[in-house]
Amino acid sequence: MGVHVGALALAVGMAVLAALSFVTAYRNRYLKAWLGNENDHGQFAAARAALRGQGIVLIIAASVTSLVAFAPVLAIPADIGMIAVAGLMAVQGFLVWRLYNSRDLFVRQILGETASLAFWLSIISLFAWAAAERMLGLPRLAALDLVVAAMALHGASIMRLCVRRLS
Known part of the structure; x- marks a missing residue:
């Protein structure tokens, strides 16, 4: 490995x-x-x-x-x-x-919003991959691949909110 x-x-x-x-x-x-x-x-x-x-x-x-x-x-x-x-x-x-x-409440709101966005993006992405595995024969993902993908989506959602805040 x-x-x-x-x-x-x-x-x-x-x-x-x-x-x-x-x-x-x-x-x-x-x-x-x-x-x-x-x-x-x-x-x-x-x-x-x-x-x-x-x-x-x-x-x-x-x-x-x-x-x-x-x-x-x-x-x-x-x-x-x-x-x-x-x-x-x-x-x-x-x-x-x-x-x-x-x-403060604003920071808690940001944390809640990013967690929610990352969760739903992760669920949608994982479901799409699972469907492609079964229907198109794509390879199975390892647990670390799934964690990395979920964390990347969470990080992207945080960056989106930060950019929006600075704009």
Whole structure:
């Protein structure tokens, strides 16, 4: 088994988004564009904290995805690899929960909207592939292929909302 190219591409994409989150958090010009406001009425500190938190979550997600992509090539023992994956996922889950619960209604709305959009896009895509498997004889997908596709759709939905917000 070699490196899973889709997972590796997803990990690189998440790392780039993490870098963009950190740059936006630390550059006033980008932060003002993100917030759509030139004047700080107390929201800049909260926005910086949210962007830093999102960047950390993305770095952890990129790390765990890279670990899964490279594990067969690096000959990481299965039990050690799974412990590392479970530990990173637990930390990431806690941080996402904390980000969600510590933010305002707007951030919660964005998270809910992206999750809903990604869910429905994933369901439609998976159903279309399943139909093509049965009717056209396309090959079966591995579980990691499905996860990568779902995460890519979720990331695309987040980017769509971010672009819409900055426009």
